[in-house]
Amino acid sequence: MARVLVGVKRVIDYAVKIRVKPDKSGVVTDGVKHGLNPFDEIAIEEAVRMKEKKIASEVIAVSCGLQQAQESLRTALAMGVDRGIHVEVPQAQYDTLQPLHVSKILAKVAQDEKVDVIIVGKQAIDDDSNQTAQMTAALLQWPQATFASEVKVEGNEVVVKREIDGGLETIKVKLPAVISADLRLNEPRYATLPNIMKAKKKPIKKITPSDLGVDVSPRMQIVNVEDPPTRQAGSVVPDVDSLLAKLKEKGHI
């Protein structure tokens, strides 16, 4: 049976309207509602389903970040993950922590824990990078199945349906492999109260990047973070005729 590793990121809740800091160094995160990255919930759900189908023997969740990352790990544990690993990164390094660093951490943990499958979300909704799965696969020299909307494990291979620009594509990858979850892979479950209570007893191991021998020194410098240009307020038109007239005036129809 396969051992599965899932990547978990704590991000600002998807429904929050973010604010840029006045000094343009980043966005305001203090006192802002955070949650599990929605794509990671899907990754966790898929891993837990593998366990329920007896394809996976153990599911381990890893999160890299501040102390608060443990909240996200607890959510993963409440969804059915067996144990957590928190790779603690202090604020000073967290601000410039990149998918490359996270990938190196995931790759090292995957080797140490002897996992066969890594599942992560296709992108984090804060930095919108869409890189971690691909980079982790590269570092391990494993095949990758990105933007998965259907995953079928068949012995030592995984058949994955992928969401691509023109439609869907099916590929087959040999295990061990890295999979990134797209939105339509599954519908994540809600953690029930008894499971949330049980999750409190599940173990979370705390380590640092240096324990793993991973260098997290910055690969980029933030020049600034700004608000996007705002659109001029528009007008409400009374009926279809006026809408069509306006569009005609602008030369659209």
Add this chain to the structure above:
Amino acid sequence: MILSNILRNSKNIGPKVNGCRLQSTLIIAEHDNEKLATVTRNALTAAKKLGGEVSVLVAGTKIGSVVEEVTKVSGVAKVLKMEGDEFKGFLPEVLAPLVLATQKRISATHVLAGSSAQSKSLLPRVAALLDVSPVTDVIDIKSPDTFVRTIYAGNAILTLKSLDAVKVLTVRSTSFEAAADGGSGTIEDAVPAGGYEKGTGSEWISQELSKTDRPDLASAKIVVSGGRGVKSEENFKMIYDLADKMGAGVGASRAAVDAGFVPNDMQIGQTGKIVAPELYLAIGISGAIQHLAGMKDSKTIAAINKDPDAPIFQVADYGLVADLFKAVPEMIEKIK
């Protein structure tokens, strides 16, 4: 006084001289073994902002026509070709080692591709092999090492300076014009035969592409989009009819895709496609943050929604508060 002027001037011209002499950009062409994808032409325009020589790598199972097409695109100095059956399905495990070997051979300082599902799979893999941090979906290039991109679903704009020796970038196609023809690039082999280690581990099986005669979403001048308010797959016919009358591409919100009204490749938003047409007409779409991320750079936005408080009206140039089941048929009838 003179010294300080020299220092100041040398500071100004320094990077430019370096830029011309040392910069070399490798663009990964995207194609279907017949035609070059438009996103690659967008990437070529971005590459011009970097300065330096531009080479384009064309790999595939049958690349003759694409190679010829690329040589004619303005700004292309060299076309680096590699043909082989192993490139079937353009698998990143197979392409990444070739890109890496090609980058090394020409000492490319920048590796670029237009943002697409394919390049988002491939370029981070290449970057990790180079031990550099890639930059996704660049919307502007300030200098050879300073790039602009959006974060938080387009709600903040990050300008960053890359500290890595080789910059690996995907560029957002709606932010750069497509490069036109007018070039005369030379053709050579990407690397000598047997000149790199081939990757394996994955196998391409099949594709189910959505067939459509409508304009491609990414390049359509008008996009008509439907959301949850359209209510069913059958009702979406109305959206297609309106789009056909307007010569438009058809998009959708996540709600419409999740509900099964339309296929996933029509989704517009943070995690779907990003469009910036002349006119975006949102029908029965509330305008969630995640949807706005994919369309708010459209020149004109018009919205039809029966809820006057829908967030879409905060970005719409023209808003019509109406029942779409009345308004859309009326539009279809009245557009000549």
